[in-house]
Amino acid sequence: MHIGVIGAGSAAAAATYVLDETRPEATITVLEKSGGVCGRAATRRRGSITYDYGANYLKDEEERVADLVTEQLSAEGLVSIGEPIYVFDEEGTISEGRDNEGKKWTYRDGLTSVAKRLFGATDATVHRRTRVEGIRRDEGVGTWTLSDTDGEEWGPFDVLLANPPAPQTAALLREAAWDDPLRAELADALSAVEYRRIWTAILGYEFELSTPYYALVNPGKDHGIGWIAREECKPGHVPDGESVLIVQANHDWSVQHLEGSPEFVTDELAGLTAAVIDDERLADPAWVDHQRWRYALPETGVSSGVVDSAAAQDLYLLGDWVAGEGRLHAALGNGLDTGERIAHEQ
Numbered sequence: 001m002h003i004g005v006i007g008a009g010s011a012a013a014a015a016t017y018v019l020d021e022t023r024p025e026a027t028i029t030v031l032e033k034s035g036g037v038c039g040r041a042a043t044r045r046r047g048s049i050t051y052d053y054g055a056n057y058l059k060d061e062e063e064r065v066a067d068l069v070t071e072q073l074s075a076e077g078l079v080s081i082g083e084p085i086y087v088f089d090e091e092g093t094i095s096e097g098r099d100n101e102g103k104k105w106t107y108r109d110g111l112t113s114v115a116k117r118l119f120g121a122t123d124a125t126v127h128r129r130t131r132v133e134g135i136r137r138d139e140g141v142g143t144w145t146l147s148d149t150d151g152e153e154w155g156p157f158d159v160l161l162a163n164p165p166a167p168q169t170a171a172l173l174r175e176a177a178w179d180d181p182l183r184a185e186l187a188d189a190l191s192a193v194e195y196r197r198i199w200t201a202i203l204g205y206e207f208e209l210s211t212p213y214y215a216l217v218n219p220g221k222d223h224g225i226g227w228i229a230r231e232e233c234k235p236g237h238v239p240d241g242e243s244v245l246i247v248q249a250n251h252d253w254s255v256q257h258l259e260g261s262p263e264f265v266t267d268e269l270a271g272l273t274a275a276v277i278d279d280e281r282l283a284d285p286a287w288v289d290h291q292r293w294r295y296a297l298p299e300t301g302v303s304s305g306v307v308d309s310a311a312a313q314d315l316y317l318l319g320d321w322v323a324g325e326g327r328l329h330a331a332l333g334n335g336l337d338t339g340e341r342i343a344h345e346q
Helices: 010-022 063-072 112-120 166-174 181-191 251-256 262-277 304-311 328-345
Strands: 002-006 027-031 043-046 049-052 078-080 085-088 104-107 125-127 132-138 143-148 153-157 159-162 195-205 215-217 225-230 243-249 287-298 315-317
Touching: 002 010, 002 143, 002 153, 010 027, 010 112, 010 328, 027 153, 043 287, 049 243, 063 328, 132 166, 143 159, 159 328, 166 181, 166 287, 181 304, 195 251, 195 262, 225 262, 243 262, 262 287, 304 315, 315 328
Parallel strands: 002 027, 002 159, 027 125, 085 215, 159 315
Antiparallel strands: 043 049, 078 104, 132 143, 143 153, 195 243, 195 287, 215 225, 225 243
16 A cells, blocks of 8 residues: 655644554655645754744643653653743733643654654655645545655555645645546635634843743734743753743734744734733844744534544545544654554455
8 A cells, every 4th residue: 555645743643653664565745845844843953042932842631742752752852841831811810820731742862753753763755845746536546645845756545544634635635636526626615615824933131031931822812922831941041141032923913924024023022922921121133033824723624524534535634634633642642543443444
């Protein structure tokens, strides 16, 4: 059996891990448009500094996901964040909150390690910087063929997994060479999945903050900032005497400034951060980085009927948007589910 996978996100990594174990005879080919893996669970490095600029951590809410990262995969380098999460309101007033958070995990090398370890435990071939732009369905033999932006074809595949965010998967399906009414129905359903837009600023400082919390969250979504996290609370990420803040604007602010320049956005978010934490030094970071997430977090999901209809054609949709929850543990759990389903049905 030949299996093709579009996207090397965390769900795809988990599904690949399951399939490698349950269907060892299968050949698995993963095509990833970027230079990394794990999708929006993303990590960058700057000298001796490591920072997670997408998903901030992995929660232990799902027992099988917790078992995956602590028992099945090597737990070496897996670290937890001990400090709590506080809340702030529309005026920027901070108060204690978020009790019973459970464990908050990352790796010394960053969250991308979870996908790297999952793929690394398999015989799958991952082709990075390979952007899929075409899908073709050969109904006569029931296989899938992919084409990339360099004109190369991949396949044929007996089974196809699609891991990109719903709007991107929908765009591929709309243009697919697939003569079946289901193609348009799937594209319409996936296009209806709503996403939160998020501008993220990474702010670096040559001094160390002293606060009782790891992060601040604005649960009312009524402030320009939705989240501020101290990366130095993650063991191994930031050298002593320095601070790195991951600042995520809320959806409305991000939409309003979606096409703003990175310089403007990071400057504005640094100023808002200084006001919330009440430390004017934070308005002038020593260095900055940024990321504009057009598809940051799914606000809605797709029905199981849509997923089942696609699976009946050997097309498996997977990701946090299929799980219906924009969280890393949900994406990994959905990947495990999908891998087990394919192993059972194929």
